[in-house]
Amino acid sequence: MSATANLSNQLLIAAIQSTASDLHFSPYHQKVDIHFRIHGKRIFHSAISTQVYAKLLSYYKFSSGMDIGEIKKPQNGSLSFRNKEHLFSLRLSTLPIQSNESLAIRILPQTDSLSLDKLFLFPSQYQRIKRWLGHQSGMILFTGPTGSGKTTTLYALIQALIKENSYQAITLEDPIEKDMENIIQVQVNERAGITYDAGLKAALRHDPDLIMVGEIRDKQTAHFAFHAAHTGHLVLSSLHARDALGTILRLKEMGIQTIDLEQTLISIASQQLVPISAAAHLPRRAAILELLDGDLLHYTIHHHTIPPQSYFNSFDHLRRKAYAFGYLPDEIFS
CATH class of the missing domain: 3.40.50.300 (P-loop containing nucleotide triphosphate hydrolases)
Incomplete structure (x- = not known):
């Protein structure tokens, strides 16, 4: 598994274990902040460099069926993620901002079926x-x-x-x-x-x-x-x-x-x-x-x-x- 795929897995597992409904990637000049939406509140999780984020963003775009070369228009994509016996559907959305793109990921459990x-x-x-x-x-x-x-x-x-x-x-x-x-x-x-x-x-x-x-x-x-x-x-x-x-x-x-x-x-x-x-x-x-x-x-x-x-x-x-x-x-x- 590549370093980028491994980072993606770590972030998704951490979000799921925290019962997060969303991941937010917010790019700035020198870094990209990562937040989890947990029970309605936006909680800071960590920060990564813009170089690492560029690889991660390309990975997500490719995996979810987006156009990797398109950076000036918003895009939507989806992919599946399995954590042990639990399956999740991920809805991804990009938004162009100045010289970069922000990314939001909605986490939708597929195995939970509450009465x-x-x-x-x-x-x-x-x-x-x-x-x-x-x-x-x-x-x-x-x-x-x-x-x-x-x-x-x-x-x-x-x-x-x-x-x-x-x-x-x-x-x-x-x-x-x-x-x-x-x-x-x-x-x-x-x-x-x-x-x-x-x-x-x-x-x-x-x-x-x-x-x-x-x-x-x-x-x-x-x-x-x-x-x-x-x-x-x-x-x-x-x-x-x-x-x-x-x-x-x-x-x-x-x-x-x-x-x-x-x-x-x-x-x-x-x-x-x-x-x-x-x-x-x-x-x-x-x-x-x-x-x-x-x-x-x-x-x-x-x-x-x-x-x-x-x-x-x-x-x-x-x-x-x-x-x-x-x-x-x-x-x-x-």
Whole structure:
């Protein structure tokens, strides 16, 4: 194994052992800093010389299918990495900066398969989400910032559905983050002509009970996702938004009409991950969720606010509840 490949292995193993979700390579004039994203926080790991980084960057570009000679345009690539019995998918992204390129690597575990009851801190929220899955058509949205576990939750929901019912499930993703058994996964690739619209038309010919749209990133994808829900199928998707109310405001900014929200949107689960007190040697995280459905959802759609005297549990309320039950350590709550 070459010195560059060996360095790559060392960094990836260190990141995985630290439960990092991302690696960041930040070039400067004389050095390149390496940071890990661990439980949402960016932690400095080490620094390497620009000469060593140049070899490492070329290695990653070649291994992930990027153009080694292209340094003026952003590029994306992917590759697999196995650490003992665990398999990981790596999503690589370069960004040109002055006379160099920065590199970010997202680490996606492929062997972890958490059940829904282990994802959420409060069992009552899990039970409420399970009831949403009884709908035959409409849209369920999971929202939150990057790294809040939206995709993990979506995958767990789909797995739960197909275990309990003989569902035909199809996902449209850009990119596919995890290979799933018993699910048809479509990789959206606009350059190859596989757009969301083309993927949906093809998916509908397979008579799906459930469609997952990986992420709503822009107006076009938002309208596509709601159109998919209008076809009489249950649609699950995700969106970047700070909280449940912000999700509705973002959808309206994307041009989704009030009548479409009212007729199509079943529910919103805005998600945050919090580190909880546990006996394990590493801190564990679980999700708390702001949940909107039913009459409260319809009120919020029309009035752009959540009524003060309602059963809605905000993130602040949920963190206080978690602290009172002893789930959150003092330093996190403070």
